[in-house]
Amino acid sequence: MSADRVTQLAPGLWAIGQKKGGRVHAFLCEEGGELTLVDTLYDTDGARILEQLERIGHEAGDLKRIVITHGHRSHLGGLRTLKEVTGATVLAHPWEADIVAGERKAQPVSLIPRRPYRTYFPFQFASSLGLGAHPACPVDAHVAGGDRVGPLEVVDSPGHSPGHLAFLWEENRTLIAGDAVATWPSFLPGWPSFTLNERKHRDSLRRLAETEPQVVAVGHGPPIREGGRERLRDLVDAFGR
Ligand SMILES: [Zn+2]
Ligand SMILES: [Zn+2]
Structure with a gap:
């Protein structure tokens, strides 16, 4: 299965993935003729997203808003280009907005991964993501x-x-979980060495499970198409104590 692909997850909802940036994904949502984009992939040209937008019969100006899950490089690559091309409104949480705007660096994470993840997260890999x-x-x-x-x-x-x-x-029973959950390289409650605050992260996982989604779309790796609620509960049980 190619990691560079588009998957329709629900009516009006597409996942656009690319191999670079750790199998990163962005999500295009269509409602009432308007488009909303969650995250912007790793590439800086926005091309994959603009292509998909055309493929479903839209033009650049139909992208009305771009919202960012958080200020990490893999999710921000295409943002500036897409903003320039589409004129979309850019939205982010206040605690991430200055990183997105380039006024502050993302908070450092441990670049020495914990076992058993060591093999997945060599230094160069972690620092590039x-x-x-x-x-x-x-x-x-x-x-x-x-x-x-x-x-x-x-x-x-x-x-x-x-x-x-x-x-x-809600209508689609779909949760876009960002990096709170990962499915690549395996099903994880986020990448362990990238979690800045474990206690808050556990609380967040519990809150996400309570949304009872069927589909869980994640920042890195393929979406969970079925049984998302159960999969999230498994994560809470395994890691949420
Ligand atoms: Zn991240
Ligand atoms: Zn990420």
């Missing part, structure tokens, strides 16, 4: 838990980063 520079882009407005962005409800999910956000599309 979470940190490093992205093309800076100013944030137009702040969002936080309970707000609506297009068809999505914003869910606060701090832990992986202080202002990490997840998004629930």
